[in-house]
Amino acid sequence: MVTIYDIAKHSGYSIATVSKALNNKGVSEKAKKKILASVKELGYTPNSSARTLATNKSWMIGVVFGETLGIGIAHPFFSEVIEAFKRHAELYGYDLLFVSRHMGLQQETYKHLLHRGVDGIIVIQAFGEDELSGVSQPIPTVYIDRPTNKPGSVHSDNKAGSLLAVKHFVENGHTKIAHIMGDPENFAGRERLNGFKEAMELHDLPIQENYIVNGGFYGYAGGREAMIRLLSLKERPTAVYVAGDEMAIAAMKVTKEWGLRVPEDISFIGFDDVKLAQHVDPPLTTIKQDKELIGQQSAILLLDKINNKDKTTAVDRKVIPVSLVKRESVYSLK
Structure with missing residues (x-):
């Protein structure tokens, strides 16, 4: 050889x-x-x-999932992001080492990756505080979908997405707008909620506390339970902005099970633009996260940190623009 x-x-x-x-x-x-x-x-x-x-490199990048649903890469948003990250990292000769999701974001996880000699770490959807701190041999790390106190994060402009969603509802004559939020422990959930409140105030619309329901960690079950709470209200909303597409799809399904029409009786806007969103009935209007760009920019930022360990990285936090994808789940009341 x-x-x-x-x-x-x-x-x-x-x-x-x-x-x-x-x-x-x-x-x-x-x-x-x-x-x-x-x-x-x-x-x-x-x-x-x-x-x-x-x-003097392992040419290996450790991939850590810190998400609460426990499904890791099976989640459609994460799978598309990590595939984009993988494609870009492979261009520079790197392989990925996936850490068991049961390890989570713990000190032991860091020690395991240190033992394996990875050149860098990508952390996806971390909840709570950064527990990969206080170690004597720091490994270049980038976080996806949340900013940290340490340099290195890539996430979507969540607040801007909420502003786009509410604006689209208002343009279609809706004033009774509810929000199924992501758990406030999650950065994206908090940002989308704050954006929703800001957008409602911007359009001089009242924020009804019973119209804001916690859907948990972006899963189908959480979206279903949250929508049942909204449907049980004496005065139902005519529009619901949902912090994740899987929750939105569940919310639409349970609405139809209650004998209501979507979007004629209740309109919906999701967040993510997962592939399934365009195939449900009706096709879901949603806020598109550019998953390809998130993955690509995460790889660029991490490789820059790996190759410039002793230097300050020029850009430590990248905010990726979002866009509104109009489909058929919003009904015009005008």
Whole structure:
């Protein structure tokens, strides 16, 4: 099997120079051209162990889920984000190491990843306080879907999404607007709730406390239970803004089970734009999170932190724009 040492001997350059050329770092075009020619001529395929020795990297990124539903990557939002992250990381030769979801966001998780020698960590949907702190050997870390006190986070503009949702309802003549929120322990849930309240005030609409219901951690069951509470009110809302598509789909289903029409009797707007949203009846109007961009920007930020450990990263927090996707779940009262 051809090794990096063979490439060095064939090209006439040192192992260190060959390693830099293979990783696109700091070598002249002349050296790079000659080394790549040797790679092609000898049919070299990078060996992970040799590459680790040559670069002092494991070329491994740890993936940690800190979500409460316990379904991890099976959640449609997370699965699309991590797939986008994976595609971008693979372009730079990185593999992913998924930590058991049962480990959660604990000190033991960090120690496990430290033992495995990962170059960086991506934490997805962390709840509560950051427990990966107070360690003597920090690993470059980026959080998806929540900001932290430490540098490195990527999340959607949740508040802007709420403003778009309420505005769309108002443009269609709705004033009795309810909100099924995500659990306030979650950053996105809090931000979407704050955005909802801000939007209602912006349009001079009253905020009825019984119109704000906690749907929990973005699951189907939570959306169903929250909607039953709204349907049980003496004066029902004509429109419901739901903090997650899975909850919104459940809310629409239970509304129809109660003999009401969607959207004629009650309109709905979700948040996420998961693939299923366009296939339900009626197709769900929703706030689209750019999952591809979230994954890509998370990878770029983490790789920048990995490659510049001793430097301050230029951008430590990235807020990804959202957009309104109009479908058929909002009825015009005008």
